[in-house]
Amino acid sequence: ILLKxxxxxxxxHPKxxxxxxxxxxxxxxxxxAYHLDxxxxxDNHFEIDILPGKLNFIYNPSAKHYFLNTKKIKIGAE
Structure with missing residues (x-):
């Protein structure tokens, strides 16, 4: 998928x-953990206001993240 x-x-792609x-x-x-600049x-709550055409975001919830110490994560968009 990454090459696409x-x-x-x-x-x-279905995933x-x-x-x-x-x-x-x-x-x-x-x-x-999260990095900012x-x-x-x-934190357990993070909000991002997006400027049009300025942010691309990729997240793979099934990958092993060394920093992820939570059992439940919810990602949504408004």
């Missing part, structure tokens, strides 16, 4: 969820 991403051909949104909200049952933070 630069051409945008990955969005039709890909594709959203277009002005805002992304991530909630987890415990604090998780080179700084490391921990």
């Amino acid at each position: 991403v630069p051409r945008g051909e990955h969005v039709s 890909v969820k594709y959203y277009q949104s002005k805002k992304i909200i991530i909630e987890a049952d415990s604090k998780s 080179g700084e490391l933070f921990f």
Whole structure:
């Protein structure tokens, strides 16, 4: 799938969820690590307001993440 991403051909794959949104909200049952402008933070609630055409976001929930210490994570878009 990864090789299809630069051409945008990955969005039709059955394991890909594709959203277009002005805002992304991530909630987890415990604090998780995230990086913002080179700084490391921990929280269980994260909101992103998106400027049009300025952010591409890829997340693989089935991958092993060394920083993910939560059993439940919810990602949604408004």
